[in-house]
Amino acid sequence: xxxxxxxxxxxxxxxxxxxxxxxxxxxxxxxxxxxxxxxxxxxxxxxxxxxxxxxxxxxxxxxxxxxxxxxxxxxxxxxxxxxxxxxxxxxxxxxxxxxxxxxxxxxxxxxxxxxxxxx
Numbered sequence: 001x002x003x004x005x006x007x008x009x010x011x012x013x014x015x016x017x018x019x020x021x022x023x024x025x026x027x028x029x030x031x032x033x034x035x036x037x038x039x040x041x042x043x044x045x046x047x048x049x050x051x052x053x054x055x056x057x058x059x060x061x062x063x064x065x066x067x068x069x070x071x072x073x074x075x076x077x078x079x080x081x082x083x084x085x086x087x088x089x090x091x092x093x094x095x096x097x098x099x100x101x102x103x104x105x106x107x108x109x110x111x112x113x114x115x116x117x118x119x
Contacts, residue, residue: 006051059112
C-alpha cells in the first residue's frame with residue numbers, strides 16, 4: 001500500500017460492504033455528509049490534492065458532525081442524529097476490523113461513543 005488510505009477511499013470501501021436497498025441509501029447519504037463535513041474542516045484551498053485521512057477524525061470532529069452539522073443540514077429530519085449514530089457505529093466497526101484506527105484515536109472514539117450513547 002502506498003501510505004494511509006484517504007477518508008474518501010475508506011468510506012467508499014465501507015459502502016461497498018453494505019447491500020443495496022433503503023439502508024444503503026441512508027448510509028450513503030450520511031457517508032457523503034461526513035465527507036462533505038471533513039472537506040469543509042480539513043481541505044486546504046492552497047493544496048486541494050492533499051488527502052483527508054481517517055486519522056484526521058478525532059472525537060471532536062465526530063461530535064461536531066453528529067451533534068451540530070447533521071442537525072444544521074437537516075433540521076426537518078427528526079431522526080438524522082439516530083441515522084448518524086448508526087452510520088458511525090457501523091463505520092467504526094469497519095475501521096476496527098481493518099485496523100485503520102490509531103490506538104489513541106480508538107480511545108477517543110470509544111469515549112465519544114460512550115458520551116453519545118452509541119452502542
